[in-house]
Every structure is written in C-alpha cells, then in structure tokens.
Amino acid sequence: MVPIDGGVDLVRQLREARPDVAFIAMHGRDGEDGTVQELLEILDIPYTGSGVLACVRSMDKVLAKHLMIEAGIPTPEFFAFNETAFRELGAAEALGAIEERLDFPIVVKPSSQGSALGIKFASSAADVPAALVAAFSYDSKVLLERHVDGRDLAVSILAGDPLPVVEAVPQGDEFYDFQARYEIGRTAFVCPAELPDGATERAQELALQTYRLLGCHAFGRVDLMLDAAGELTVLEANPIPGLTETSLLPQAAEAAGISFDGLVGRILDLALRRAPA
Ligand SMILES: Nc1ncnc2c1ncn2[C@@H]1O[C@H](COP(=O)(O)OP(=O)(O)O)[C@@H](O)[C@H]1O
Ligand SMILES: [Mg+2]
Known part of the structure; x- marks a missing residue:
C-alpha cells in the first residue's frame, strides 16, 4: 500500500506507484466531483466508488x-442562479417572487459544496443578500431552497x-x-x-x-x-x-x-x- 497525497504531482506519483487499485480517500471538491476519477481513468488505474459521471x-x-x-423523487422546491444572473441579468429583482414562493426561512446553499459549508438559513428577506454572498463565496452557482x-x-x-x-x-x-x-x-x-x-x-x-x-x-x-x-x-x-x-x-x-x-x-x-x- 502506498499513501499518496493529492497535489500538483498527483499524476506523476500515480504513474510511479502504478497501484492495482486506487482507494480514493478524498472527501469533497476534487475527490468527489469527478476530477480525480477522470485522472485515474486516463491513467487506466481502477479506483474505488462511483465513476466520473455519477460524481x-x-x-x-x-x-x-x-x-x-x-x-x-421528492426534493424540496428550489430556485437556482449563477453569479452572472445577478451581475448581468438583474436576478436580484426576482428575489421577492422567490421568497413568496418558498416562504421563510429559506435555505441558501452553494450548488457544489459539502459538510454544510456556505449553507445559511434566511429567516427574513433582510437575511437573503448576506446568505447569497456567503454561498457565492463557495460556488458560482447557488440555490434557494424551501426549508423543511x-x-x-x-x-x-x-x-x-x-x-x-x-x-x-x-x-x-x-x-x-x-x-x-x-x-x-x-x-x-x-x-x-x-x-x-x-x-x-x-x-x-x-x-x-x-x-x-x-x-x-x-x-x-x-x-x-x-x-x-x-x-x-x-x-x-x-x-x-x-x-x-x-x-x-x-x-x-x-x-x-x-x-x-x-x-x-x-x-x-x-x-x-x-x-x-
Ligand atoms: N431544505 C432544507 N431544509 C432543512 N434543512 C436543510 C435543508 N437543506 C439543508 N439542510 C440542513 O443542512 C444540512 C446540509 O445540507 P445538504 O444539502 O445535505 O448539504 P451538504 O451536506 O452537502 O453540505 C442537512 O443535513 C440539513 O440538516
Ligand atoms: Mg449533506
């Protein structure tokens, strides 16, 4: 068994070690979004867990x-936007309508994070802008979701x-x-x-x-x-x-x-x- 840390020399290390199988022990971002899986596919190294598309x-x-x-499959009602929609298409103007549809509190979260990072509950319209800013600091796409x-x-x-x-x-x-x-x-x-x-x-x-x-x-x-x-x-x-x-x-x-x-x-x-x- 060879432990390998993900870093700029990941591909080189994998080529040198040439493992029979890679146990992906990364949680979140690069480990979970398909990036490492894609590299392992290219290197022809079998790996644990889901493939690129599922990630x-x-x-x-x-x-x-x-x-x-x-x-x-039931999932809480939501609306999602990327930063461009706010910056260039005036999406902020639609917030009132979204708030009416979802009721407060509204859950604001980045589309792709984990471990509850960047997730905020907005209990009134006054909380929404700060919650959006927090979520946008993690991802360029965010969702506003009905609170369950x-x-x-x-x-x-x-x-x-x-x-x-x-x-x-x-x-x-x-x-x-x-x-x-x-x-x-x-x-x-x-x-x-x-x-x-x-x-x-x-x-x-x-x-x-x-x-x-x-x-x-x-x-x-x-x-x-x-x-x-x-x-x-x-x-x-x-x-x-x-x-x-x-x-x-x-x-x-x-x-x-x-x-x-x-x-x-x-x-x-x-x-x-x-x-x-
Ligand atoms: N719509 C929601 N209503 C109530 N609680 C929520 C809602 N969305 C997220 N949460 C709470 O936040 C936690 C993390 O949310 P989740 O969507 O699983 O994102 P992640 O685990 O990737 O950060 C959930 O386990 C739950 O406790
Ligand atoms: Mg979760």
Whole structure:
C-alpha cells in the first residue's frame, strides 16, 4: 500500500506507484466531483466508488435536484442562479417572487459544496443578500431552497443495498448552527434511527432510487429530511461520503454487522471487480 497525497504531482506519483487499485480517500471538491476519477481513468488505474459521471451529477446539487424532479423523487422546491444572473441579468429583482414562493426561512446553499459549508438559513428577506454572498463565496452557482422543518436522515448504500438509517440529532441550540455540526458533541448520531412505521423502508427506497438515478457505484450516501407529516424529501447524494471510522457510512455499516475493515475490503473488492480484466 502506498499513501499518496493529492497535489500538483498527483499524476506523476500515480504513474510511479502504478497501484492495482486506487482507494480514493478524498472527501469533497476534487475527490468527489469527478476530477480525480477522470485522472485515474486516463491513467487506466481502477479506483474505488462511483465513476466520473455519477460524481459530476451528484456534486452539483442543482443538476441532481433537476434529475430527481424529472424522475419523480421528492426534493424540496428550489430556485437556482449563477453569479452572472445577478451581475448581468438583474436576478436580484426576482428575489421577492422567490421568497413568496418558498416562504421563510429559506435555505441558501452553494450548488457544489459539502459538510454544510456556505449553507445559511434566511429567516427574513433582510437575511437573503448576506446568505447569497456567503454561498457565492463557495460556488458560482447557488440555490434557494424551501426549508423543511423535520428530522435529518442519511441512508448509506453499499453494493446496491441500503444500510440502516442514521439520524443526525442536533444538541442544544434550537436554531441549528451549521458550523458546529461537525464539532464533537454538537450533533448526536442515532443508528438505526427510530422512525415512525414504514419511514425506514421508504427512506431506504428513496435513497436507493436516487443512488441509481445518479449512476453511483459501490457505495454512497443520500441525505434526506423527514417532516412532521411523515413526508420524505431528498436533499442530496454524496458519491464519496466521509469514510473515517466515526463517519456516517461506517457507522451504518457497523449497525449492519460490517466492521470498518470489512467495509474497506468490500469497497476495494467492488473496485477490482468493476475493473476490466
Ligand atoms: N431544505 C432544507 N431544509 C432543512 N434543512 C436543510 C435543508 N437543506 C439543508 N439542510 C440542513 O443542512 C444540512 C446540509 O445540507 P445538504 O444539502 O445535505 O448539504 P451538504 O451536506 O452537502 O453540505 C442537512 O443535513 C440539513 O440538516
Ligand atoms: Mg449533506
């Protein structure tokens, strides 16, 4: 095994090491948006997880949500714009109409980020401009999304099978502070989540549909919301979810009786099996 850090000499290092398979341990941006996958394709090195197209579709929340709507998968209503629309087409003038359609609070997020970076809840029209500026600092495309008052669920998929549902339960403050989300102790994770009758199966089915729709391979994680009326909506899919021992996919695997080492083994095995002989 050779550990390789992503950097300007990534291609050179990969050519030198010529591994049988690359275990992509990058989470977010370049690791998850298809860039590294594209390089590995060019170098003809088998790699773990989803291919380029699934990464491209998933990493772009706006694209993924349009595909979900087309496929009949429920996702919160939204409007999306790029910077050009604001700078050159006067999109700001349309904010009032959008706010009316979505009601407050409105969730403002960059189209392609992860780990809740750049996501803000705007509780009134006065909050929207700053939330947009924050989101635009992460991506040139942002979405304004209907807020779902509900429970935060994640369904990981391994080898085409949904794993037990994980619920993220914020601790303390009633208004969720995203920056605190990943700080130890600020969020409790419950797995398997204790949900009303049938919700687990429906969440798993929706997650699997989303995973297949986006063309994910081997593993992935789909984030959903469950509202008070029992309705489920899909927020997004992560082709390379966190894979540290305390991350959600490993936790869900553990709950299904799959150890961390076992999980890593399965992921490698799936990568080698996909590779051309
Ligand atoms: N429309 C929404 N309504 C309520 N909460 C949301 C909404 N969108 C995002 N959130 C909250 O923000 C978290 C992160 O959002 P998500 O869309 O999964 O982006 P990412 O995980 O890529 O940062 C969610 O797990 C949820 O807690
Ligand atoms: Mg998420």
